[in-house]
Amino acid sequence: MNFAYGGTGVFDTDISQPNMTSQINLFENIVTQDKVYTNTDLQSSVALVSLAGNDYSNYLKHGSKQGLEEFTKSVVNQLVLDLQHIHNIGVPKIVVTAMEPVGCLPVITSLSGYMNCTESLNNVSLLHNDLLHKSVERLISNATNLQVSVIDLYGAFLSVLQGHKSQPGFSYFFITTSHRSSSCDLLARLIIIFN
Numbered sequence: 001m002n003f004a005y006g007g008t009g010v011f012d013t014d015i016s017q018p019n020m021t022s023q024i025n026l027f028e029n030i031v032t033q034d035k036v037y038t039n040t041d042l043q044s045s046v047a048l049v050s051l052a053g054n055d056y057s058n059y060l061k062h063g064s065k066q067g068l069e070e071f072t073k074s075v076v077n078q079l080v081l082d083l084q085h086i087h088n089i090g091v092p093k094i095v096v097t098a099m100e101p102v103g104c105l106p107v108i109t110s111l112s113g114y115m116n117c118t119e120s121l122n123n124v125s126l127l128h129n130d131l132l133h134k135s136v137e138r139l140i141s142n143a144t145n146l147q148v149s150v151i152d153l154y155g156a157f158l159s160v161l162q163g164h165k166s167q168p169g170f171s172y173f174f175i176t177t178s179h180r181s182s183s184c185d186l187l188a189r190l191i192i193i194f195n
Helices: 020-032 039-043 054-062 068-089 106-112 119-141 153-161
Strands: 045-049 093-097 147-152 174-177 190-194
Touching (some): 045 068, 068 093, 119 147, 119 153, 147 153
Parallel strands (some): 045 093
Antiparallel strands (some): 147 174
């Protein structure tokens, strides 16, 4: 089941669609009011939570790079609250994407003839990812029956952009598990997607 809306973020953006919290509320209504899924369904489910950077592009469109560090903290804090909300609904396994190197996205690299990434924007991604990993660790340590894995899109993108030498044409997905069980435990029959 997919609750994602393109162009949205954890906060409201210029896209007139539900933000991530509203998307999760829609899912919660289906679970609690419509009773479409049982607790057993939820226990065997994985929620995929994808943050693509729309919050950041919206922030930069309407502001400046000043205050971006504080904004990044607020994005990650809201994202973690949303992860907690999903867990409170009854989903014990969550996969969340880290940020890709936004300074290497085509819309940014087009300014240099697609030759160079913008380091300052990549630093925003690195800060976001660092805060996300630390926040996920805290979330897991304070929760019971919660498994969260972070997909390292930053590393995956760079492996493609830098042309991984050991296996040309092959890109890697790095999954960082924040629990002791293997990534294979994350396989389930229902994937719930929020974006």
